Amino acid sequence: MNELPPFLDDPADTQEEILKATYAALCTHGYSDITIQRIGDEFPKSKSLLYHHYDGKDDLLRELLDYMIDQAEEMIPWDQGTAAEERIDVIVDHMFGAEDIWGDVDFSRALVELRAQAAHDDQYREHFTRSDRFVRKAIESIVRSGVEDGSFQSVDPAQTAAMFQVMGTGTMTQRVTNDDPALEECRAEFERYVRDCLLAE
Amino acid sequence: MNELPPFLDDPADTQEEILKATYAALCTHGYSDITIQRIGDEFPKSKSLLYHHYDGKDDLLRELLDYMIDQAEEMIPWDQGTAAEERIDVIVDHMFGAEDIWGDVDFSRALVELRAQAAHDDQYREHFTRSDRFVRKAIESIVRSGVEDGSFQSVDPAQTAAMFQVMGTGTMTQRVTNDDPALEECRAEFERYVRDCLLAE
Numbered sequence: 001m002n003e004l005p006p007f008l009d010d011p012a013d014t015q016e017e018i019l020k021a022t023y024a025a026l027c028t029h030g031y032s033d034i035t036i037q038r039i040g041d042e043f044p045k046s047k048s049l050l051y052h053h054y055d056g057k058d059d060l061l062r063e064l065l066d067y068m069i070d071q072a073e074e075m076i077p078w079d080q081g082t083a084a085e086e087r088i089d090v091i092v093d094h095m096f097g098a099e100d101i102w103g104d105v106d107f108s109r110a111l112v113e114l115r116a117q118a119a120h121d122d123q124y125r126e127h128f129t130r131s132d133r134f135v136r137k138a139i140e141s142i143v144r145s146g147v148e149d150g151s152f153q154s155v156d157p158a159q160t161a162a163m164f165q166v167m168g169t170g171t172m173t174q175r176v177t178n179d180d181p182a183l184e185e186c187r188a189e190f191e192r193y194v195r196d197c198l199l200a201e
Numbered sequence: 202m203n204e205l206p207p208f209l210d211d212p213a214d215t216q217e218e219i220l221k222a223t224y225a226a227l228c229t230h231g232y233s234d235i236t237i238q239r240i241g242d243e244f245p246k247s248k249s250l251l252y253h254h255y256d257g258k259d260d261l262l263r264e265l266l267d268y269m270i271d272q273a274e275e276m277i278p279w280d281q282g283t284a285a286e287e288r289i290d291v292i293v294d295h296m297f298g299a300e301d302i303w304g305d306v307d308f309s310r311a312l313v314e315l316r317a318q319a320a321h322d323d324q325y326r327e328h329f330t331r332s333d334r335f336v337r338k339a340i341e342s343i344v345r346s347g348v349e350d351g352s353f354q355s356v357d358p359a360q361t362a363a364m365f366q367v368m369g370t371g372t373m374t375q376r377v378t379n380d381d382p383a384l385e386e387c388r389a390e391f392e393r394y395v396r397d398c399l400l401a402e
Contacts, residue, residue, distance in 0.1 A: 031317075120233055170367040
């Protein structure tokens with residue numbers, strides 16, 4: 001996903017302006033240093049709107065995450081015609097590429113920090129449970145179409161999708177928490193797995 | 202690693218008692234709620250020793266992490282005689298098993314939270330860079346011995362080890378941040394990869 005979701009490009013209403021400000025503050029300060037005050041600094045309207053509608057920074061951050069999945073669900077062209085193999089290549093590129101989500105390493109960093117909140121916060125965990133499932137289902141449908149058209153081996157699409165999604169969690173986490181994340185070596189091996197275990201011979 | 206490192210079992214000196222107290226407080230409160238005060242509550246001696254030697258909770262937590270790697274390096278029997286295939290099975294068990302590090306899900310949670318600090322803190326990032334490299338080197342040496350004795354295919358040990366290590370980061374993160382982490386499906390696929398891409402035919 002390199003295309004920005006519409007609300008970041010051109011917020012349609014006050015709620016979207018608030019979420020855009022939250023996104024900007026999150027990228028600038030990270031989870032550890034974000035405050036409602038700093039979100040307010042990015043918000044062009046009266047800050048009282050922020051305090052009126054939201055209980056605190058986590059309330060805003062969770063709404064941002066939920067909103068982003070909803071928009072991602074709309075942005076994914078589920079029925080797109082591109083060959084399954086090409087679509088898998090794009091996913092592998094995103095998992096290992098230098099490119100971060102929307103080209104923004106700060107947002108990747110913030111996502112890793114937000115995910116860690118799910119270790120002790122049920123509401124964050126609900127969010128990541130939902131977004132991981134969304135990613136798995138998207139990959140599963142690509143794998144299924146490749147199995148059906150014979151370009152893939154007759155693998156179990158749900159199992160393949162789980163491997164991709166968990167590996168994606170691993171690559172994003174490594175990229176922002178390790179100065180030498182070994183992602184090139186990992187990518188070479190993952191591509192060997194795709195060639196030998198997924199693509200038809 | 203199910204065996205506790207010696208300093209948790211039977212601390213040898215004041216420094217080890219402090220680190221044991223830090224470990225206990227971390228498991229109980231998690232990174233988000235740990236304080237020097239709470240570490241002091243777990244420490245049987247004078248709390249002034251804590252304040253005297255350490256600049257703050259992060260200073261203590263990083264020392265705990267570093268100390269743990271050092272002990273892990275000593276605990277790993279690098280030259281152990283077990284067949285490479287069995288040693289790989291044990292690693293896969295640890296990556297996907299219900300069992301957490303030292304059987305302690307609270308410590309797994311805390312490790313995911315601490316790793317997320319590395320997204321914005323250079324010193325934590327140095328630690329995880331070092332500990333990830335340690336894990337990769339350990340796996341690489343197992344893979345190399347399997348390649349040499351012919352029980353594995355002639356794979357690139359560094360690439361294989363990178364895939365295992367990044368996947369391990371993914372599984373640990375998923376387990377504590379997702380209520381439905383799909384680790385069974387992922388494991389089935391990862392075991393298929395090990396069978397088809399690693400073990401000799």
